[in-house]
Amino acid sequence: MTDELASYLDRTREQRLESFKALLRIPSISGIPAHAPDCRAAAEFVAADMRSVGLEHVDVSDTGGHPVVYGDWLGTPGMPTVLVYGHYDVQPVDPLDLWESPPFEPVVRDGRMLARGSSDDKSQIHMHLRAIEALLATDCKLPVNVKVIFEGEEESSSIHLDAWLEANRDRLQADFAVISDTSFFEGNLPSITVSLRGLTYFQLDVFGSPLDLHSGGYGGAVDNPINVLCQIVAALKRPDGRVNVRGFYDDVVEPSPLEREALARLPFDEDAYRESIGVPALIGEPGYTVLERLGMRPTLDVNGIWGGFEGEGPKTIIPAHAHAKISCRLVADQDPEKVFQLVAARIAEITPKTVRYSIQRLGDGRPSVVPIDHPATQAAARALTASFGSEPLYTREGGSVPVCASFESILGLQTVLLGFAPPDGQFHAPNEWMSMANYETGIRAIARYWEEVASLAQWPIGGRP
Ligand SMILES: [Zn+2]
Numbered sequence: 001m002t003d004e005l006a007s008y009l010d011r012t013r014e015q016r017l018e019s020f021k022a023l024l025r026i027p028s029i030s031g032i033p034a035h036a037p038d039c040r041a042a043a044e045f046v047a048a049d050m051r052s053v054g055l056e057h058v059d060v061s062d063t064g065g066h067p068v069v070y071g072d073w074l075g076t077p078g079m080p081t082v083l084v085y086g087h088y089d090v091q092p093v094d095p096l097d098l099w100e101s102p103p104f105e106p107v108v109r110d111g112r113m114l115a116r117g118s119s120d121d122k123s124q125i126h127m128h129l130r131a132i133e134a135l136l137a138t139d140c141k142l143p144v145n146v147k148v149i150f151e152g153e154e155e156s157s158s159i160h161l162d163a164w165l166e167a168n169r170d171r172l173q174a175d176f177a178v179i180s181d182t183s184f185f186e187g188n189l190p191s192i193t194v195s196l197r198g199l200t201y202f203q204l205d206v207f208g209s210p211l212d213l214h215s216g217g218y219g220g221a222v223d224n225p226i227n228v229l230c231q232i233v234a235a236l237k238r239p240d241g242r243v244n245v246r247g248f249y250d251d252v253v254e255p256s257p258l259e260r261e262a263l264a265r266l267p268f269d270e271d272a273y274r275e276s277i278g279v280p281a282l283i284g285e286p287g288y289t290v291l292e293r294l295g296m297r298p299t300l301d302v303n304g305i306w307g308g309f310e311g312e313g314p315k316t317i318i319p320a321h322a323h324a325k326i327s328c329r330l331v332a333d334q335d336p337e338k339v340f341q342l343v344a345a346r347i348a349e350i351t352p353k354t355v356r357y358s359i360q361r362l363g364d365g366r367p368s369v370v371p372i373d374h375p376a377t378q379a380a381a382r383a384l385t386a387s388f389g390s391e392p393l394y395t396r397e398g399g400s401v402p403v404c405a406s407f408e409s410i411l412g413l414q415t416v417l418l419g420f421a422p423p424d425g426q427f428h429a430p431n432e433w434m435s436m437a438n439y440e441t442g443i444r445a446i447a448r449y450w451e452e453v454a455s456l457a458q459w460p461i462g463g464r465p
Contacts, residue, residue: 020122027090049126070171089155
């Protein structure tokens with residue numbers, strides 16, 4: 001990083017803080033229809049910010065839902081082009097009475113910016129724009145070409161994003177993508193997320209008689225949908241945590257020794273983890289550590305189950321129907337459609353003829369992996385090491401960032417998940433906060449990252465003409 005850049009960033013700290021707060025004051029809750037004008041206002045705010053830092057072709061793009069904001073800087077032909085993603089929408093704020101200060105009145109306390117969206121994800125989009133601003137202000141150019149998209153529906157399942165990506169495929173061409181919407185693993189040790197789990201999710205409905213039946217008059221002759229549902233659920237998984245569905249593990253990629261080693265290096269205290277969850281003991285597939293089970297292995301879980309009489313007092317019935325929501329977290333190279341078909345086949349095989357059933361699909365997401373030795377990952381690692389003073393940890397998240405899979409399937413781009421939020425930043429919860437040290441250092445790390453990418457001898461994807 002040049003001296004000019006460093007001094008520019010030192011000099012502009014105050015104005016950056018004010019602009020960050022102004023963005024946080026906009027209650028852009030994407031999931032609540034009454035906040036649609038606020039989402040639009042946040043999009044316009046971000047677009048104005050993009051223009052002011054020197055991005056071009058800035059556009060608040062309609063999607064049918066909340067807009068996507070696009071801007072680019074393509075002034076260095078022949079150098080790599082990076083697609084940068086973040087989101088300007090936020091989660092709802094309930095329960096409001098648990099907030100120490102109002103969620104849309106940002107304040108800094110003890111080095112923490114307290115506000116809804118402070119870490120997820122407004123800080124990270126703001127940091128990207130500040131890095132671009134500083135580079136353009138001091139050098140009149142960026143080391144690489146960037147295309148920036150900030151969406152407004154990430155907290156509402158990105159409903160319109162895939163169609164928008166399809167429609168804008170040409171202008172979104174790049175060498176790789178950077179998503180900044182993840183967190184560090186522990187304290188302020190920088191980390192790079194190298195894999196995310198996918199998902200297949202469905203509801204299973206089991207039906208007996210059209211009406212609830214008297215359990216004295218019919219019990220013993222008529223099957224009970226709740227009993228049957230419990231048998232099905234029990235048959236899908238073995239007591240040791242292994243999913244009991246033929247072919248379920250066929251496409252699971254076994255971790256390489258390098259990946260297992262990287263995971264084993266993470267600071268992780270199994271007892272503290274168990275205690276933090278409040279369970280008497282952990283469970284999981286034999287032969288895998290807890291972090292491997294979370295990051296590298298697929299699951300099957302019942303998310304909800306209901307049916308029959310749930311009111312107060314007795315009511316002796318054989319219920320007419322029973323229901324469960326069931327989800328599988330998937331890992332590379334599992335295909336959500338294929339896994340769903342395998343689980344559905346297993347359900348067909350074990351469901352007795354005494355009941356009818358139906359299955360409703362509730363959503364799918366592909367797993368994604370970015371290899372640790374990918375040149376774009378390694379460039380990020382060098383930038384983080386130089387800025388934060390320690391080498392990044394390579395983490396595997398148990399959850400999903402569906403946009404990562406969309407970038408891969410729609411745009412053909414691999415993604416580096418470069419996030420700066422604190423691991424305990426209370427995302428989606430009251431008192432969400434962002435570490436201002438991570439925010440400041442992160443801006444410098446991003447600026448360095450573009451320099452590192454520019455200096456790659458080998459372009460991240462396939463080489464350029
Ligand atoms: Zn987010």
